[in-house]
Amino acid sequence: MIDDSPRKVLLLGATGAVGGYVLAEVLRSPVFTTVTTLGRRPAPLPMEVMVPPGKLAQHVVDVADPSSYRHLLSGHTDAICTLGVGDPSKLPREEVWRIEVDYVVAFAAACREAGVERFSLMTSVGSDSSSRFYFLKMKGTLEERIKELDFPRLRIFRPSMILTKKNRYGLSQAITLSVWPNLNWALQGSLRAARGIRVEDLGRAIGLDAARGQRDDGARVYTWDDFQAILTVG
DSSP states (O other): OOOOOOOEEEEEEEEEEEEEHHHHHHHHHEEEEEEEEEEOOOOOOTOOOOOTSSSSEEEETTTTTTGGGGOOOTTTEEEEEEEOSSSOOOOOOHHHHHIIIIIIHHHHHHHHHHHOOOOEOOOOTTTEEEEEEEEHHHHHHHHHHTTTOOOOOOEEEOSEEEOOOOOSSSSHHHHHHHHHGGGGGOGGGGGGGGGGGGGGHHHHHHHHHHHTOOSOOOOEEEEEHHHHHHHHHH
16 A cells, blocks of 8 residues: 655755656655755756645755765655766775765664665666676676665665766767667567666655555565556556
């Protein structure tokens, strides 16, 4: 049975490409009475959404230091994290790990301590703590550490290529954005999880799933087919 009690959601990563669309969806949803963003700067307001007065609270915090935001977490029922480094190649590996693992785990732990029951996390297709590929090993380690916090409801979203409207990272992304959408039809069977997804569809799927989430139904991992199922139900 879906819980229809008042819900309040925390967002970490709302200034990012995916996070912006998550923000739009949870602001649009009547399920959430309060939407709280935490970040280095306020998130841009979605132009297509009329924000009800008093529904959105934005706080500038030090995401590296939970003591800067721990007092803001009480009373929230849900949390969604899409925090990540847009172009990991621009930073040392150690810095990427701190942002994408240490900061996220610290946020999740603070949420669990504050009584948050539902947590949604974006990682990557192929995440595996034993992978020989650094990025996938990092994301797999993150998933394991979040699972250890034992949220009553945990959803892990594993997208493959996220198809943005604009090229933000140079030639390699330009090539990928032009080629990848044409590969989806060829990715069948177990390869369907590697299909690309539009950034707006991924953000909307994460927000929709959070809004209809039960209080206590364990941990699940979602990939491309699951995203489509969520979007179909709407």
